[in-house]
Amino acid sequence: MRGMPKTALIGVLSLLATLITGTGAYGYYYLASELGRAQEALTATKQDAEARAAALMEDLAIKNEEKITLAGELRLLQEAHEDEKRTVRKLSNTVDDLEKIVATDPELLAKYSKVYFLNENYAPAKLSSIATEFTFQKERTYEVHADIAEFLEDLLTDAKEEGLSLVVASSYRSFNTQAALKSGYRVKFGTGANTFSAEQGYSEHQLGTAVDFTTPTVGGMFVGFDKTDEYAWLTKHAYKYGFILSYPKGNTYYQYEPWHWRFVGKKLAERLHEDNDYFYNLDQRVIDSYLGKLFD
Numbered sequence: 001m002r003g004m005p006k007t008a009l010i011g012v013l014s015l016l017a018t019l020i021t022g023t024g025a026y027g028y029y030y031l032a033s034e035l036g037r038a039q040e041a042l043t044a045t046k047q048d049a050e051a052r053a054a055a056l057m058e059d060l061a062i063k064n065e066e067k068i069t070l071a072g073e074l075r076l077l078q079e080a081h082e083d084e085k086r087t088v089r090k091l092s093n094t095v096d097d098l099e100k101i102v103a104t105d106p107e108l109l110a111k112y113s114k115v116y117f118l119n120e121n122y123a124p125a126k127l128s129s130i131a132t133e134f135t136f137q138k139e140r141t142y143e144v145h146a147d148i149a150e151f152l153e154d155l156l157t158d159a160k161e162e163g164l165s166l167v168v169a170s171s172y173r174s175f176n177t178q179a180a181l182k183s184g185y186r187v188k189f190g191t192g193a194n195t196f197s198a199e200q201g202y203s204e205h206q207l208g209t210a211v212d213f214t215t216p217t218v219g220g221m222f223v224g225f226d227k228t229d230e231y232a233w234l235t236k237h238a239y240k241y242g243f244i245l246s247y248p249k250g251n252t253y254y255q256y257e258p259w260h261w262r263f264v265g266k267k268l269a270e271r272l273h274e275d276n277d278y279f280y281n282l283d284q285r286v287i288d289s290y291l292g293k294l295f296d
């Protein structure tokens with residue numbers, strides 16, 4: 001450096017200074033612009049994040065709406081399914097009812113009169129004997145329609161538990177038995193037999209679903225039966241077992257028979273009991289609507 005002129009040295013120094021300060025300025029601008037870019041990037045990222053968050057929120061709102069819609073649809077489907085199930089249930093009940101109606105002998109709920117009574121060949125599908133503890137004459141066999149045996153036994157058992165001695169004095173009678181019985185009455189009572197044991201009455205016995213009750217305490221078999229506790233109990237409770245008095249006092253249909261009870265099923269007996277009405281007073285079409293429920 002010794003040989004270098006002074007001005008040259010100054011020049012070098014000033015160049016150096018310029019370089020140094022220049023570099024410093026450059027560094028500053030560089031950093032500032034970097035910062036600016038970073039800020040811009042940050043702003044962009046923030047906006048981007050906000051936009052994405054907004055989009056997500058919107059998405060979520062849509063999803064929620066879809067969920068609500070789906071839940072609604074599901075509910076509708078479930079309701080429709082319930083409806084369907086109900087319809088199926090109703091239909092199967094109807095089918096059951098129809099099957100029961102078809103399987104039930106319509107004669108069992110038929111009204112009999114002087115012009116319409118059972119065919120002489122009619123016999124119950126199946127008969128069942130009544131336990132001797134509940135029969136009037138122990139040496140005789142008393143039979144009823146097999147499908148009503150359980151109802152009758154429940155009635156007799158409950159009456160016994162109440163301390164009553166209710167017994168069956170007559171139950172199923174075939175056409176021939178009845179004919180013989182009636183001619184027997186004729187011999188004894190002449191033409192009066194018709195009012196004592198008329199066609200209507202014996203038709204019900206031929207069904208196997210009618211029984212004549214008595215109690216050993218009455219003098220004759222039936223006379224005075226309506227004055228007994230057994231009769232009073234029957235008027236209060238027989239309907240619960242499906243039995244009704246066919247010919248109650250004051251009926252316009254046939255003579256009063258307090259001992260003669262017919263099985264018509266719990267549902268119909270209940271209706272008659274509640275309405276204080278009697279079987280023969282009902283329209284046959286109304287009676288027939290109970291056929292499917294006869295043994296319920």
Ligand SMILES: [Zn+2]
Nearest residue numbers: 201211212260
């Ligand atoms: Zn009778």
